[in-house]
Amino acid sequence: MAQKGVQLGKETISCSICLDLLKDPVTSCGHSYCMNCIKSHWDKEDEKTIYSCPQCRQDFTPRPVLRKNTMLAVLVEELKKTGLQNVCSRHNEEMKVFCRTDQQSICLLCLMDDHKGHDTVSAAAERSERQRELEVSRQNIQQRIQDREKDVKLLQQEVEAINGSADKTVGNSEKIFTELIRLMEKRRSDVKQQVRSQQQTEVSRVRELQEKLEQEITEPPTKVSVDKREREGD
Numbered sequence: 001m002a003q004k005g006v007q008l009g010k011e012t013i014s015c016s017i018c019l020d021l022l023k024d025p026v027t028s029c030g031h032s033y034c035m036n037c038i039k040s041h042w043d044k045e046d047e048k049t050i051y052s053c054p055q056c057r058q059d060f061t062p063r064p065v066l067r068k069n070t071m072l073a074v075l076v077e078e079l080k081k082t083g084l085q086n087v088c089s090r091h092n093e094e095m096k097v098f099c100r101t102d103q104q105s106i107c108l109l110c111l112m113d114d115h116k117g118h119d120t121v122s123a124a125a126e127r128s129e130r131q132r133e134l135e136v137s138r139q140n141i142q143q144r145i146q147d148r149e150k151d152v153k154l155l156q157q158e159v160e161a162i163n164g165s166a167d168k169t170v171g172n173s174e175k176i177f178t179e180l181i182r183l184m185e186k187r188r189s190d191v192k193q194q195v196r197s198q199q200q201t202e203v204s205r206v207r208e209l210q211e212k213l214e215q216e217i218t219e220p221p222t223k224v225s226v227d228k229r230e231r232e233g234d
Helices: 002-012 035-043 070-082 108-112 123-218 221-233
Strands: 024-028 033-034 095-097 104-106 120-122
Touching: 024 035, 033 035, 033 221, 095 108, 095 123, 120 123
Parallel strands: none
Antiparallel strands: 024 033, 095 104, 095 120
């Protein structure tokens, strides 16, 4: 029971990146990391300007300002003073093995006793494996971000293509309708000119006839009679 209590304390105040006891512990979402560990992790995400927690994958924008968790730092220091952080409380041996079955660090004697037959690896191997998994996770997140950015770029190109096509169609329509209006205006002017010209011709003809008739009406009667007799004599 004592060993389990120590393990719980160590796991609680260990950095999930380096797996060691927290150094200058900081937290932004409830999960704690060494100041340098999380800074190094986020430095790799600077280009994307999206920062995530290696454990819960929560995203942060902009990059959070890290502040030391003073209370947690005190707890870590207290644990260090006991000298038990890497020592098995049951066998007083250094815990160089990690039991994946029970998810805890153990010593070699525990390996031969309570953890016999369990899935175990060296603590260093487990640390390397977790760091590798975190790196793979980071790369996957980065790849997803790149894929999303690519999708956004393609959609933006599609929007630009749609806008360009619409602008071109509107421009062509404007040219067509402008030309049609010009032709209709010209036709209107031609018809108007033709009608006015015909009007003038017809009016002139009618007026000439009118003037001739009026002239005959106003001539002296004697002259008319003389002309009539001359025609009868002939």
